[in-house]
Amino acid sequence: MQAEERQKRIEDHLVKVEFASLAELSELVDASESTVRRDLGVLESKGSVRRTHGGARLENPKSDEFTFSARDTHQLDEKEAIGAACAKLIQPNQTVIIDAGTTCYHVARHLEAKTPQIITNSLPVANLFAAANKLEVVVSGGVIYPRLGVLVGPLAVEAFGKIRADVAIMSCGGITTEGIMNSHGLLIEIQRAMIQAARKVIFCIDSSKFGRQSISRLCDLDVADIVVTDKTVSPEILKALRRSEVEVVSG
Amino acid sequence: MQAEERQKRIEDHLVKVEFASLAELSELVDASESTVRRDLGVLESKGSVRRTHGGARLENPKSDEFTFSARDTHQLDEKEAIGAACAKLIQPNQTVIIDAGTTCYHVARHLEAKTPQIITNSLPVANLFAAANKLEVVVSGGVIYPRLGVLVGPLAVEAFGKIRADVAIMSCGGITTEGIMNSHGLLIEIQRAMIQAARKVIFCIDSSKFGRQSISRLCDLDVADIVVTDKTVSPEILKALRRSEVEVVSG
DNA sequence: CGAAATCTTGCAATATCTTCCAAGTTCTTC
DNA sequence: GAAGAACTTGGAAGATATTGCAAGATTTCG
Numbered sequence: 001m002q003a004e005e006r007q008k009r010i011e012d013h014l015v016k017v018e019f020a021s022l023a024e025l026s027e028l029v030d031a032s033e034s035t036v037r038r039d040l041g042v043l044e045s046k047g048s049v050r051r052t053h054g055g056a057r058l059e060n061p062k063s064d065e066f067t068f069s070a071r072d073t074h075q076l077d078e079k080e081a082i083g084a085a086c087a088k089l090i091q092p093n094q095t096v097i098i099d100a101g102t103t104c105y106h107v108a109r110h111l112e113a114k115t116p117q118i119i120t121n122s123l124p125v126a127n128l129f130a131a132a133n134k135l136e137v138v139v140s141g142g143v144i145y146p147r148l149g150v151l152v153g154p155l156a157v158e159a160f161g162k163i164r165a166d167v168a169i170m171s172c173g174g175i176t177t178e179g180i181m182n183s184h185g186l187l188i189e190i191q192r193a194m195i196q197a198a199r200k201v202i203f204c205i206d207s208s209k210f211g212r213q214s215i216s217r218l219c220d221l222d223v224a225d226i227v228v229t230d231k232t233v234s235p236e237i238l239k240a241l242r243r244s245e246v247e248v249v250s251g
Numbered sequence: 252m253q254a255e256e257r258q259k260r261i262e263d264h265l266v267k268v269e270f271a272s273l274a275e276l277s278e279l280v281d282a283s284e285s286t287v288r289r290d291l292g293v294l295e296s297k298g299s300v301r302r303t304h305g306g307a308r309l310e311n312p313k314s315d316e317f318t319f320s321a322r323d324t325h326q327l328d329e330k331e332a333i334g335a336a337c338a339k340l341i342q343p344n345q346t347v348i349i350d351a352g353t354t355c356y357h358v359a360r361h362l363e364a365k366t367p368q369i370i371t372n373s374l375p376v377a378n379l380f381a382a383a384n385k386l387e388v389v390v391s392g393g394v395i396y397p398r399l400g401v402l403v404g405p406l407a408v409e410a411f412g413k414i415r416a417d418v419a420i421m422s423c424g425g426i427t428t429e430g431i432m433n434s435h436g437l438l439i440e441i442q443r444a445m446i447q448a449a450r451k452v453i454f455c456i457d458s459s460k461f462g463r464q465s466i467s468r469l470c471d472l473d474v475a476d477i478v479v480t481d482k483t484v485s486p487e488i489l490k491a492l493r494r495s496e497v498e499v500v501s502g
Numbered sequence: 503c504g505a506a507a508t509c510t511t512g513c514a515a516t517a518t519c520t521t522c523c524a525a526g527t528t529c530t531t532c
Numbered sequence: 533g534a535a536g537a538a539c540t541t542g543g544a545a546g547a548t549a550t551t552g553c554a555a556g557a558t559t560t561c562g
Contacts, residue, residue: 141392
């Protein structure tokens with residue numbers, strides 16, 4: 001492998017995990033630690049990463065919460081697993097609505113191979129595909145809700161009112177036996193429009209959301225056709241989901 | 252195989268994989284490494300790829316975000332100057348439509364101090380402010396036109412049909428005494444909607460666009476209220492602009 | 503403070519690059 | 533259609549760059 005490719009891989013890896021040890025990186029790129037050290041030197045002089053004792057750290061952890069959508073490492077592995085599992089449920093060339101939120105973002109990352117038509121109100125998702133130039137991506141209009149990079153407001157609701165999709169891939173702020181919740185009325189309004197517009201509704205919910213309340217109630221459990229989650233979920237809610245005839249898929 | 256065909260194959264391959272070794276490429280096109288080196292030299296001088304030790308790398312990897320807007324250094328200084336000059340024309344707290352295109356992007360960068368309300372169909376502009384979290388930004392919906400990160404199509408046109416703004420900051424592909432031109436019907440449709448929606452229309456046009464034809468005609472010169480440009484412009488078009496009562500501002 | 507880990511530096515082995523040349527190919531001219 | 537010019541190609545020799553290792557310096561942590 002060549003120097004530049006190695007360096008890019010290291011950079012990409014660091015974007016995901018924020019910090020990595022030399023051993024980890026050296027294994028990742030299959031080169032000696034010396035070489036990784038030199039690479040880190042180059043990247044450091046470029047300013048993108050900072051060397052530390054024993055490894056390296058991303059220089060600019062993009063604390064703007066907008067990019068945070070893409071960079072959030074909280075439960076990264078779980079979200080990756082959910083993303084991969086959810087992507088398997090999508091048929092090739094379907095029209096797919098993708099909700100905002102980090103979990104859905106990870107689904108999007110696994111979706112390219114299915115060449116879906118994407119409809120989204122999430123700027124991070126839009127950016128993901130925009131540069132790729134392989135898929136048709138429809139962006140709903142709306143006002144940017146800064147913390148998350150989501151488009152909200154009447155323009156967004158109307159946009160989803162006008163379209164029809166095969167699948168909606170949704171996220172949420174919490175799920176209990178009572179139903180599915182989210183944190184903001186603006187988001188809920190749009191999520192309802194998304195659900196209306198789709199023939200099939202998939203909720204991607206990592207285990208940390210199970211049993212958690214959130215501010216506003218989005219919908220009943222039976223609105224979901226499928227819930228994709230990771231290994232460890234509350235059996236109580238699992239039972240409630242089964243009772244509502246929701247299929248549960250585990251990443 | 253012809254030299255050009257080889258080079259195209261190499262380029263295509265690199266678009267797919269971003270990095271490639273000499274051995275890999277030499278096998279791909281069935282030529283010696285010497286020949287591939289020479290081909291890479293040609294491609295490098297064309298600017299599409301960069302040679303590296305051991306192989307080559309795509310110059311503008313698509314995986315990056317729309318940093319290309321910021322990265323496009325063609326006439327960078329002129330565009331910066333135009334951006335600053337144009338921003339001076341905006342009153343505080345106005346509602347401003349911002350067109351896609353690198354020139355408008357630079358205007359946007361100078362606009363934050365005026366705390367305008369932004370309306371745009373450009374993803375780079377949206378990203379610029381999304382992270383900043385200081386301004387209200389409305390994004391038109393639409394389908395992503397990949398090379399530029401512009402939102403196009405009926406959703407975009409409708410969005411601008413529904414709103415009213417104080418100013419529209421526009422760019423174009425070329426300007427002659429005959430009128431203002433742009434390169435794509437899809438873009439023109441939206442630009443017309445933008446112009447309709449705004450009380451005042453400012454065109455930001457760097458000198459390289461003066462006298463240049465482009466594929467489709469957007470509008471007459473007198474549709475513009477102000478044209479912002481850099482120092483060196485064709486006197487003939489300048490005269491035509493004056494005749495149409497267009498104010499000309501020089502960055 | 504001392505042990506363990508990590509870093510820096512110098513170096514030899516390896517890989518790659520540049521430059522040059524001969525052979526082959528295409529184009530031009532008559 | 534043949535002779536010669538101009539260009540392209542593949543390879544070789546020497547120059548340069550990269551890599552992994554090891555010895556000694558530095559940092560970390562109990």
